[in-house]
Amino acid sequence: xxxxxxxxxxxxxxxxxxxxxxxxxxxxxxxxxxxxxxxxxxxxxxxxxxxxxxxxxxxxxxxxxxxx
Numbered sequence: 521x522x523x524x525x526x527x528x529x530x531x532x533x534x535x536x537x538x539x540x541x542x543x544x545x546x547x548x549x550x551x552x553x554x555x556x557x558x559x560x561x562x563x564x565x566x567x568x569x570x571x572x573x574x575x576x577x578x579x580x581x582x583x584x585x586x587x588x
Contacts, residue, residue, distance in 0.1 A: 530547075530567075532546055546571060547574040547575045548567060
């Protein structure tokens with residue numbers, strides 16, 4: 521049986537939760553972090569997609585930290 525690799529955690533080892541329990545390092549919510557190891561690839565793919573959206577939104581809201 522051939523095993524396919526699972527999606528890798530987006531963790532950047534810079535964990536800092538904001539007041540909504542979102543990690544400002546990888547942009548996962550606390551429940552997504554806690555459930556990552558039990559998630560299957562479709563669930564992980566959704567989490568990664570959500571992280572991208574959160575990151576984009578965070579950068580829009582905090583432009584002064586992310587100069588162009």
